[in-house]
Amino acid sequence: MSFQARVVGWIKKIPQGKVASYGQIAALAGSPRAAIAVGQILHRSGEELNLPWQRVINAQRYISTTCLEHPAELQAMLLKGEGVETIKTNSGYKIDLSRHRWYN
DNA sequence: AAGGTGACTAACA
DNA sequence: ATGTTAGCCACCT
Numbered sequence: 001m002s003f004q005a006r007v008v009g010w011i012k013k014i015p016q017g018k019v020a021s022y023g024q025i026a027a028l029a030g031s032p033r034a035a036i037a038v039g040q041i042l043h044r045s046g047e048e049l050n051l052p053w054q055r056v057i058n059a060q061r062y063i064s065t066t067c068l069e070h071p072a073e074l075q076a077m078l079l080k081g082e083g084v085e086t087i088k089t090n091s092g093y094k095i096d097l098s099r100h101r102w103y104n
Numbered sequence: 105a106a107g108g109t110g111a112c113t114a115a116c117a
Numbered sequence: 118a119t120g121t122t123a124g125c126c127a128c129c130t
Binding site for chain 2: 075
Binding site for chain 2: 119120121122123124125126127128129130
């Protein structure tokens with residue numbers, strides 16, 4: 001089973017209304033240092049694999065998408081749609097982890 | 105098949 | 118607090 005497959009598996013398990021960080025997923029998938037690789041996977045095939053990519057944010061609890069098709073604004077909207085509060089700040093969209101952090 | 109590239113992070117200045 | 122640096126590592130070409 002590839003790292004990618006494990007990552008996908010975990011991401012699918014993130015419950016609605018909860019969020020996890022790239023590093024957290026990487027750790028669950030067996031490579032605590034591969035956070036950036038997780039981002040890579042989502043970046044490329046997150047949408048076509050039908051994953052809840054919006055539930056994955058960075059360790060600073062900010063939305064960190066950059067790609068034009070999936071801007072932070074869209075992610076914030078999707079999260080809001082499932083009950084996750086996003087706070088708009090000058091530096092981006094911040095997530096209220098005290099309420100929405102996903103505990104495994 | 106070797107190397108470039110990130111939707112990352114933690115550690116510093 | 119804010120910006121930079123240097124490890125990270127799997128995916129893609």
